[in-house]
Amino acid sequence: MITNLTNLQQEAYQYLIQGNYSKATSLYEQAIAIEPHIKSYYWYLGLVLLLQGQETEAQMTWMLPITEVEPEEIDFYTNELILVLQREAERHEIKEEYSIAWAIRQHIREINPDHINNLLTLIKISIKQENLEDNTLENWGIIEILKQENNLNLELLQQVLQEFLENVPLHPATVEFLEASITKFSHPQEYFWIILPAAMKIGHTLKNPQLAARILELYLHRDAENIEALKHLATFNQNYGNYSQGIEKAKLCYSLSQTIPDKIAAIHLVLRGLMSAGGYWQEVTSTCKELETLFQKFIQAQPLPLDEVRTLYLLTPSFAIPHIKDSPAEFRAIHNQIAKIFQANIQPAAAKENNFNLIKPVQENFASVASQFHCDRDSSQPLITSSKKLKIGYLSYALRRHSVGWLARWLFQYHDQEKFEINTYFVNYKLVDDWLQEWYVNQSTHAHKLGMNGLEIAQKINEDEIDILIDLDSITLDISSEIMALKPAAIQATWLGWDASGIPAIDYFIADPYVLPSTAQDYYTEKIWRLPQTYIAVDGFEIATPTLRRDELDIPSAAVIYLSAQRGYKRHPQTTRWQMKIIKEVPNSYFLIKGDAQEESIKRFFYQIAEEEGVDCSRLRFLPQVALEATHRANLAIADVVLDTYPYNGATTTLETLWMGIPLVTRVGQQFAARNSYTMMINAGITEGIASTDEEYIEWGIRLGKDAKLRQEISGKLRQSRQTAPLWNAKQFTREIEKAYQQMWANYIDA
Secondary structure (H helix, E strand, C coil): CHHHHHHHHHHHHHHHHHCCHHHHHHHHHHHHHHCCCCHHHHHHHHHHHHHCCCHHHHHHHHHHHHHCCCHHHHHHHHHHHHHHHHHHHHHHHHCCCHHHHHHHHHHHHHHCCCCHHHHHHHHHHHHHHCCCCCCHHHHHCHHHHHHHCCCCCHHHHHHHHHHHHHHCCCCCCHHHHHHHHHCCCCCCHHHHHHHHHHHHHHHHHCCCHHHHHHHHHHHHCCCCCCHHHHHHHHHHHHHCCCHHHHHHHHHHHHHHCCCHHHHHHHHHHHHHHHHHHCCCHHHHHHHHHHHHHHHHHHHHCCCCCHHHCCHHHCCHHHHHHHHCCCCHHHHHHHHHHHHHHHHHHHHHHHHHHHCCCCCCCCCCCHHHHHCCCCCCCCCCCCCCCCCCCEEEEEEECCCCCCHHHHHHHHHHHHCCCCCEEEEEEECCCCCCCCHHHHHHHHHCCEEEECCCCHHHHHHHHHHCCCCEEEECCHHHCHHHHHHHHCCCCCEEEECCCCCCCCCCCCCEEEECCCCCCCCHHHHCCCEEEECCCCCCCCCCCCCCCCCCCCHHHCCCCCCEEEEEECCHHHCCHHHHHHHHHHHHHCCCEEEEEECCCCHHHHHHHHHHHHHHCCCCHHHEEEECCCCCHHHHHHHHHHCCEEECCCCCCCCHHHHHHHHCCCCEEEECCCCHHHCHHHHHHHCCCCCCCEECCHHHHHHHHHHHHHCHHHHHHHHHHHHHHCCCCHHHCHHHHHHHHHHHHHHHHHHHHHC
16 A cells, blocks of 8 residues: 555656646545645645646645644744745756746745745746836845855855846845845855945946945944955946045055056055045156156166966046146156056966966968969058958947047948948946937947957957958047957057057057057057047037026126136146246136046145135136036137147047137147047147147137137137048048058058
């Protein structure tokens, strides 16, 4: 009889797992009839009913035998039932039948609402089914249960945390769930590998730096001196405007750093915070000097063991120096050495730290390729025709609502896609609604939406056999620098995003006759490729309805309005002093100041210089940021004259100013950053307002403020220039840069 029952039970279970529920039901009912006191028969019979969708009948089947047992036995039989249901749920999870597993586990939750491991698994399944609701964790009470429960599966908790942060990182309960979870681990390193990537995705890719900062703060409560976490916390605080905390964390990072490379990386964050906040100029200057000292020590200490070199963070700190002084030969003498060391360390670091096979060299059958080209060697400009489409790759994190995104779009729009295959590599593709980013996706022959792993991106570019790779980021993004240093393409060039990076693997820096002086090649490692007229052109900008009015700013209708719309890190005290001298000399003039910065520090900065120059602070107005770029451009029209910054000029802001027909005063320097406005004005057909000395800057500012007729003449010339000037002829610019690409390729195959 026992043997027969055992066989009956085994046969019933086989029918259950085969999905023959009617047969399984019949056999379990037979077993109950023979031995009604064996509770497990009821558990399986109820399970079969549940799998057939008969939830009420299943619950009654389970509950009836439990009501008949002694009180002290209830927990035992309840746990036995849960174990049966749990095993069946796990079987369906292995088969990825998540909806069935979810239904079974929901009944486990009804039987035991505090079963923490079941609740965690329910979260995991809900994420896979993409049906985790905003109030689910609250409704289940899982946060409070986690805080009180110690009998949980830590490996499961790790898995759920990772799934949660990867798939629903912006869930309303993210911080509370994470805070309750991490207390269960004995050591913070057990979850650091989960939290840091999640924070980076939330802060950068999903553009929610405030939430990313909160998450890292939770981690640092238990590991307060983790430099990597502090570094990113400083960055996120700065990114959402919490400059004081961003600077404080960066300084802590610097104080904890032991090696020169670590100190360089940390001091960059200090400078980033100070400069973005604006107004901390004395501290910025001293910190830049410390950075230059560290660079020199680093160069002298070479070669350092690979373990001591934080390779990725060597180049981005250089971004600060051109903001405080215009000495390109001196700057590049140091920077180019750092870039050379950077490249020398990238490939071995990649191989060692990431088990990365060095990218295979780009090889071409030169005879075969050359046969596709026909060059007229008697012409000063080779005429190149080809049956081969050149494969152009554009690499950037900024092809979105960003200055680079606004300016590069005309090149993408006018590219001849019959002659050029356009591959766009989006570094850290933003998982947010950004219409301009999607526009670039649609304009590309092939759009690659990528993450933040430079090695993987470089491998992808190499596999795509890109002929010419154009870097739009330069040293403003360490990941892009890493990719370029790995040399994934045959020809590599830098354009638009910033000055040349100095990385030896980059062949060309695309410029024009004006944006770099004639002597610049003496201190550039890249060959400067000068386009014939301008290195950038646009067909214009979208303009919305202005939101600024003179009366609302308490400015008389007859007053002269000067404007400066730059971020805090471009606010040099010497240039600000020139601007105050102009305001002082032009009666009934006002100065509007706009740009991202820490409100208190930037006001303190301007007020102090104004008082020192004898300018009444009531003549200054500080404007808030606006949400839309088109509104910002419309608001420029309130200005009579725009005063540029130096030694770091405007770029996008200069183009916008000229497009709006507003006179501009700029100081021309020697470095790329000090000549942007100069080349743009020349290519718009305007020389009025271009100053080659400090004194001329002040003189032009005063003259334009006092001479309304001259302002009108300049505005008229700018309006007319829209029809004739190279700056506003993006189609012609595109043809010129395409010719440059063809000539670069011809040079390459002839080498």
